[in-house]
Amino acid sequence: MANNDKIERNLNGSEAIAEAIFQEMQQDDNTILIGEDVGKCGGVFGASRNCFSEFGENRVRDMPISEMTFTGMGVGMAMSGLRPIIEIMFADFLGVCLEQIYNAIGKIHYMSGGTVKMPIVVKTAAGNIGSAAQHSQCLWGTLAHLPGLKIVVPSSLYDHKGLMASAIRSNDPVIFFEHKELLLKRARSFLSNPIVPKKTYTVPIGKAVKPRIGSDITLVTLSYSVELALESAAEVAKEGIDVEIIDLRSLVPLDIETVLQSVRKTQRLLVVDEDYQSFGVSGEIITRVVENIEPTSLKQIKRHAVPDVPIPAALSLEQVVVPNYESIKNMLIMMAKGS
Amino acid sequence: MNQIERFKAMVEMRFFDEACLEGVPTMEIHGELHTGIGQEAISAGLLGHLKNSDALVSTHRNHYHALIKGVNPYRLMSEIFEKKTGICQGFGGHMHPFSLKQNFSATGIVGQSLPVALGYAYAFKMRKGDSLAIGVIGDGAANHGTFHETLNIAGAWKLPLLVLVENNGYGISVPISKVLATETIAERAKSYSAWGKCVNGDDPDIVSEAVEEAVDHIRSNQGPAILEAVCNRFRGHYEGDTDHYRSKTEKHNMLKGDPINTYSEKLLSLKVLTENEIQNIVQTSKQKMFGLLKRVRGEKMPLPETALNYIFCEKTDG
Ligand SMILES: Cc1ncc(C[n+]2csc(CCOP(=O)(O)OP(=O)(O)O)c2C)c(N)n1
Ligand SMILES: [Mg+2]
Numbered sequence: 248m249a250n251n252d253k254i255e256r257n258l259n260g261s262e263a264i265a266e267a268i269f270q271e272m273q274q275d276d277n278t279i280l281i282g283e284d285v286g287k288c289g290g291v292f293g294a295s296r297n298c299f300s301e302f303g304e305n306r307v308r309d310m311p312i313s314e315m316t317f318t319g320m321g322v323g324m325a326m327s328g329l330r331p332i333i334e335i336m337f338a339d340f341l342g343v344c345l346e347q348i349y350n351a352i353g354k355i356h357y358m359s360g361g362t363v364k365m366p367i368v369v370k371t372a373a374g375n376i377g378s379a380a381q382h383s384q385c386l387w388g389t390l391a392h393l394p395g396l397k398i399v400v401p402s403s404l405y406d407h408k409g410l411m412a413s414a415i416r417s418n419d420p421v422i423f424f425e426h427k428e429l430l431l432k433r434a435r436s437f438l439s440n441p442i443v444p445k446k447t448y449t450v451p452i453g454k455a456v457k458p459r460i461g462s463d464i465t466l467v468t469l470s471y472s473v474e475l476a477l478e479s480a481a482e483v484a485k486e487g488i489d490v491e492i493i494d495l496r497s498l499v500p501l502d503i504e505t506v507l508q509s510v511r512k513t514q515r516l517l518v519v520d521e522d523y524q525s526f527g528v529s530g531e532i533i534t535r536v537v538e539n540i541e542p543t544s545l546k547q548i549k550r551h552a553v554p555d556v557p558i559p560a561a562l563s564l565e566q567v568v569v570p571n572y573e574s575i576k577n578m579l580i581m582m583a584k585g586s
Numbered sequence: 587m588n589q590i591e592r593f594k595a596m597v598e599m600r601f602f603d604e605a606c607l608e609g610v611p612t613m614e615i616h617g618e619l620h621t622g623i624g625q626e627a628i629s630a631g632l633l634g635h636l637k638n639s640d641a642l643v644s645t646h647r648n649h650y651h652a653l654i655k656g657v658n659p660y661r662l663m664s665e666i667f668e669k670k671t672g673i674c675q676g677f678g679g680h681m682h683p684f685s686l687k688q689n690f691s692a693t694g695i696v697g698q699s700l701p702v703a704l705g706y707a708y709a710f711k712m713r714k715g716d717s718l719a720i721g722v723i724g725d726g727a728a729n730h731g732t733f734h735e736t737l738n739i740a741g742a743w744k745l746p747l748l749v750l751v752e753n754n755g756y757g758i759s760v761p762i763s764k765v766l767a768t769e770t771i772a773e774r775a776k777s778y779s780a781w782g783k784c785v786n787g788d789d790p791d792i793v794s795e796a797v798e799e800a801v802d803h804i805r806s807n808q809g810p811a812i813l814e815a816v817c818n819r820f821r822g823h824y825e826g827d828t829d830h831y832r833s834k835t836e837k838h839n840m841l842k843g844d845p846i847n848t849y850s851e852k853l854l855s856l857k858v859l860t861e862n863e864i865q866n867i868v869q870t871s872k873q874k875m876f877g878l879l880k881r882v883r884g885e886k887m888p889l890p891e892t893a894l895n896y897i898f899c900e901k902t903d904g
Contacts, residue, residue, distance in 0.1 A: 283757070283760065284757075284758045284759045284760060286759075286760070287759060288758065288759035288760075288830075291758065291759075309759075309760045309764065309765070311726070311729035311757070311760070311765035311766075312696050312697065312727060312730050312757050313729050313730060313731065315731050316731065339694075339695070340695065340696075342695075343695070343697070343698075343730075376617075378617035378618060378681075379617055379679040379681060379682065379694075380678070380682065380694075381681065381682060381693070381694035381695055382617065382681070382694055554894060555897070556893065556894050556897050557897075559676070559677050559679075559888075559893060560617065560665075560668050560674075560677060560678055560679025561668035561669075561676035562668060563676075563887035563888055563889070563890050564676065564677065564887075564888055564890060564893040567890040567891075567893045568893050568894075
């Protein structure tokens with residue numbers, strides 16, 4: 248862990264993303280950014296700051312609130328040789344443009360017999376920051392279910408920039424799920440890698456990372472939950488529970504090898520996911536683990552996700568349905584006791 | 587409905603939202619709150635034109651519409667403050683209050699109020715009553731595909747639908763003039779065989795007159811109407827929005843035209859109200875709304891063990 252006081256650039260997630268977009272747009276005139284409030288305002292979370300003044304209205308375009316159409320425009324733009332980055336302000340609004348995402352963006356390379364490419368990034372802010380049922384969803388599990396879409400979900404500040412750069416350079420479509428909490432969180436309070444080099448760099452899509460090495464329990468998670476997991480793991484370490492944390496970084500492609508290696512070692516798996524529980528990320532990870540590791544050599548498998556309920560408005564309700572530091576810690580302690 | 591009632595309604599709405607603002611820095615309201623401050627004259631213009639059986643489907647900026655539709659202010663404020671006494675027991679929150687009794691609902695997804703209002707309009711026509719549905723949207727939402735789809739259906743089948751556009755000039759940071767193909771939104775009416783008008787939304791008398799015309803048109807079975815009321819959003823898009831995309835001068839000029847001040851001056855010069863009476867209304871409304879705030883703050887939050895209560899209405903455990 249870096250000594251956080253020494254961090255020179257106290258960026259937040261949105262600044263790291265904005266820097267990647269800025270640098271990639273500098274390198275390729277075909278890269279353009281469209282979405283609501285991405286222009287003069289620089290994005291409601293600031294994830295496109297400085298881009299409008301540098302690249303102008305033709306390449307950084309404020310769209311009317313017409314997601315279905317401007318996502319479809321992305322398809323035509325891609326076919327004409329542009330590389331669009333489409334911002335859908337909140338993941339919750341993917342619903343209004345899902346048609347273009349799952350029937351066009353995710354399928355065209357396949358339907359065209361491999362002749363047409365879709366170098367599109369759909370970037371969107373997911374996750375809970377207390378905004379109730381229609382503005383708190385993650386939905387990465389829903390999108391990961393659909394073929395033909397790479398699903399990238401960064402956690403560390405370093406990855407915010409590096410994975411965004413990779414997403415923009417990808418010739419396949421990427422749905423890039425930011426987390427609102429991380430967009431606003433600054434380097435000095437990050438627990439995972441907070442250093443963002445100024446120069447351009449990429450982080451390969453499809454490789455998980457282990458922000459904490461341990462031997463007792465494998466905790467697989469992604470996005471903001473990585474930060475929560477690190478905090479919980481540090482706490483339970485005081486009681487002698489040694490947790491290994493895997494940050495998946497992307498769901499498609501899924502780096503199951505890293506998960507398997509760890510679970511073979513610890514024999515205990517906890518999947519933490521801020522998305523809805525059923526038919527989603529946790530079920531998929533656990534299935535792949537039991538498909539690959541003899542059940543007799545597994546001691547415990549648990550999952551902790553949103554119990555298939557809309558996110559409630561009241562804080563008192565939200566706290567019991569969304570995984571948090573306390574609830575993750577309790578899961579870990581429970582698992583350690585059960586061994 | 588007379589001018590005094592309209593003025594009272596405006597002042598009460600303003601203090602209602604100012605009372606809500608108190609809950610933001612304290613985190614009692616922990617999502618992003620959208621107030622209607624500056625836009626009171628539009629809802630006040632609806633006063634007296636709606637029946638309880640009429641439906642109103644609103645947006646993320648919904649407090650005033652709920653109040654005008656007759657939703658109990660105490661229960662509405664309780665919902666905004668995420669309390670058990672809220673109209674949705676704290677499950678919905680400020681962006682999505684529902685009141686079946688008042689045929690009132692709202693959505694946090696831009697553009698999605700209109701199809702829902704259309705559903706009400708269809709049901710009303712099917713049952714041959716003379717109720718109508720109002721779908722409220724902002725100027726930004728008028729560019730959503732739902733606007734076209736809804737009005738086409740309503741126009742084709744002459745459904746009793748009023749699309750009320752609160753044009754405050756902005757969708758968050760984007761000026762509507764930058765993303766609209768026409769001068770006004772109301773002029774799209776002719777494409778849908780609808781009645782359409784764009785009016786000054788800062789004067790509740792003007793709004794009221796236009797609402798009356800639109801409602802007569804709709805209730806006499808002539809099909810849908812689009813009423814666009816031009817207004818200003820005094821604060822940032824939501825509480826926490828730095829509003830850096832509007833210039834100081836723009837904001838300064840906007841605040842000079844506070845519709846509540848303008849209207850009180852109008853009523854003074856028309857001798858409808860005296861200075862004293864105006865002050866009385868202001869004081870009484872303030873006391874009323876901040877009194878509500880005090881009570882609401884004393885209420886309890888919903889119990890954690892109820893969090894999974896309303897996923898389905900039927901039993902699902904076998
Ligand atoms: C489908 C969808 N896209 C984007 C948003 C984010 N958003 C919330 S309000 C808003 C602006 C709405 O502008 P307008 O319709 O003019 O209403 P106003 O806020 O000005 O009252 C936006 C873009 C959303 N809630 N839903
Ligand atoms: Mg607006």
